[in-house]
Amino acid sequence: MELRDYVRILHRNWIMILILLVLGVVGGAGYAALQQPSYVASTQLYVSVRTEGAATGDLVQGTTFARQMVTSYVDVVGTALVLDPVIEELDLDETVSSLSRRVTATTPLNTVLIDVSVTDGNAARAAEIADAVAASFQNAVQNTLEQPAAEGAVSPVQITVTEPAAVPTSPVSPNTRMLTLLGGVIGLALGVGIAMLRTVLDNRIHTLHDIEALTERPVLGGIAFDPDAPKRPLIVHADPRSPRAESFRSLRTNLQFLNLDSGPRIFVVSSAGPGEGKSTTTANLAIALAETGARVALIDGDLRLPRVADYMGLEGGAGLTDVLIGRMDVADALQKWGRNDLYVLPSGQVPPNPSELLGSAAMDDVLQALGEYFDYVLIDAPPLLLVTDAAVLGTKTRGVILAAASGKTKKQELSGAVRALDNAGVQLLGVVVTMLPTKGPDSYGYGAYTYGSTHELDGTPSTKATGRLGRWRGRKSAPKKRTTARA
Structure with missing residues (x-):
């Protein structure tokens, strides 16, 4: 990374x-x-050798002797010889071993000093124990360890307290x-x-970098997440000046540069799994394309769980399935939507054999007829990993546009969808990332520039109409139509 x-x-x-x-x-x-707070009280002892009236050489030898003895005396401080009298004198309710763990004796290098520190939860008691340890050590050395054999003789080693313990004012821990x-x-x-x-x-798709790592096909656009999308799925019509509507127009612009060679511009829009926004993406893209003056046909090719008719507010009882079984002509099944040249072909009734119908010769005839008249034909197809319908339709069109939801689509699912298209010999035209967060590191940048105010467009709102279109197969002129407008 x-x-x-x-x-x-x-x-x-x-x-x-x-x-x-x-x-x-x-x-x-x-x-x-x-x-529990702990206080440390310290006292300092000075170790010397008595050399009254001695020559200079004897003084040096005495100092050297004292330095040698100090290293041994440090270990004596924590023994029972020193600590037993302390426990008895202060009436401490503990053993020599426990007291020894709270008593520390050290000596600075090349000195005859011994620093004794005592740790206790009570500041005054810590100082009291430190002084008692110093006095006990002084007595142990002078009257026991270094006591001369001659009766009444004075110990040659003298222990002097140079700094009595002071009551600590703040705890050390x-x-x-x-x-x-x-x-x-x-x-x-x-x-x-x-x-x-x-x-x-986390194996979900979050950023464009995640998609680039899975496929070399371009990212055609990013659609910002809208919590109100279920209430207003057709955002390009409901709020045409919103940042999310602008994202569909950006997708429209990128789509116009796909496959500039001759031939009908028929595209399939699918996804790896359900609930990734493919149907709303297809519907809004169709509206955005129609805004440019292009003639657009929107086909609900999801014959298992159709959504387009509901989103567009059209009657979906008759549609593609009726055309494919020969019950209705495609011109009769098309329904005009809005003021522009946008026509919708609903799915019709759900058939028992969707894949067979979509892969039939009748479907080829429908796509050929629509491709001859319309500038763009968009087909909303079922998810690729669930059924083969999208791959079947992809073989009859220019290719498939995949919708992948940020934070929802798993990487292995997108990889599986790409492999499914490769195995079927279908071209993947690009990926549209839906449900992108509007803020944060994974946002696509929409919303930074928007209109100063939001007003409804001039003119009448979109209308839905049913009726017969003229026989327009192979014709480039606008079809004759009889519509019944409803608000």
């Missing part, structure tokens, strides 16, 4: 990362608040700032780790 991919992952999951960061900070601070920072770091690392794991495990 590139740097921008990591940035996109962080951007996509920033809310979760922020929540875990805050939880980590709160957790660290809460853990610190629950810990818990370190609230460090624990809070550590909690934040852990929360941040956990958030980033989960974000990366979600990205690795």
Whole structure:
């Protein structure tokens, strides 16, 4: 992955990362608040050798001896010889072993000093124990360890307290700032780790980069997500100045540059699975093409679960199936929609053999007749992975346009749809990404530039009409029509 991919992952999951960061900070601070505070009191001892009236050489030897002994005395501080008297004197309810873990003795390098530190939950008691340990150690060395054999003689080693223990004013632990920072770091690392794991495990289409990795065919356009799409599926007509309507016009522009060679422009629109916006994409694209003055035919080729008639507000009882079985002429089945040259051919009744009908010679005749008159013919076909209808229609047309829903279509599903077209010898013209978020790293950029105000277009609203069209096969003039307009 590139740097921008990591940035996109962080951007996509920033809310979760922020929540875990805050939880980590709160957790660290809460853990610190629950810990019992610990105080450290320290005292310092000076070890010397008595050399009254001695020569300079004896003084040097005494200092050297003291330095050698100090390293051994450090280990003596934590023994029962020193700590038993402390426990007895202060009446401490603990053993030598437990007290030894709270007593630390160190000596700076090349010195005759011993630093004794005591850790306790009570500041005053910590200082009291430190002084008691120093006094006990002093007594143990001078009267036991270094006691001369001659009676009444003075120990050659002298222990002097140079700095008595002071009552500490602030605890050394818990370190609230460090624990809070550590909690934040852990929360941040956990958030980033989960974000990366979600990205690795997420096999859905999100960005154009995901599609480019699956197919070399171009991305023809991106349709922004609209939560109100079920209420107003024909956004190009319902709100023609909205950013989403503009996205369909951009798709229209890209479609006009496909296959500039001669021949009818007949396209199939399908998807890998259901619910990816192929039908609304086909209907809105047909309206956008008709806005340019082109003659457009919209065919509902989904003979299993038709949607186009409902979206367009037309009667769908008679349509393509009636034409294919010879019950009705295609000119009679076409219904004009709106003020432009847009005609809709509903699916008609759901047949028991959709694939056979769509692959029949009668379907070839219908497409040939429509291709001779109309500038564009759009066919809404069923999903590729569920049935073979779209692949069958693709062999009779210029190719298939795939709709893939951002955040819904899985990568393996899109790959399977592409393979299905390759196996059938059908050309994949491009991919339309639907349901793109309007904000965030996966947005397609629509909405940055829009009209200053939204007004209804001049003229009457779109009308739906049923009636007979004249026999126009092979004719380039506008068909004669008799319509019954309804608001």
